[in-house]
Amino acid sequence: MAKIKKDDLVQVLSGKDRGKQGKVLEVHPAKERVVVEGVNRMKRHLRAGQFGNTEGGIVESEAAIHISNVALVDPETGKTTRVGYREETVERDGRTKTVRVRYAKASGKDL
The missing domain is CATH 2.30.30.30 (SH3 type barrels.)
Known part of the structure; x- marks a missing residue:
């Protein structure tokens, strides 16, 4: 990916x-x-x-x-960063679903 x-x-x-x-x-x-x-x-x-x-x-x-x-x-700092993935559980229509979210490793913010 x-x-x-x-x-x-x-x-x-x-x-x-x-x-x-x-x-x-x-x-x-x-x-x-x-x-x-x-x-x-x-x-x-x-x-x-x-x-x-x-x-x-x-x-x-x-x-x-x-x-x-x-x-x-990185959108927050303006410097280059590596990209990581973390799994989050999202609830939609009464169902829970695991979603992979990209985040900046330098600041920890979602992309």
């Missing part, structure tokens, strides 16, 4: 964009990669479509980076 999810705020730990923070746009768990907003921007040269449906030119977009090169930012 991936500890980093879509819409999490993460910080890049290594590479050319080290220290930058951004929101996770996509998570690819099979490839162990994430796409972070404003980080690892690549230029791509596109041909124009045959029927005019796509415009050619240079398009700049974010490329995926390995999940080990990013760390989650």
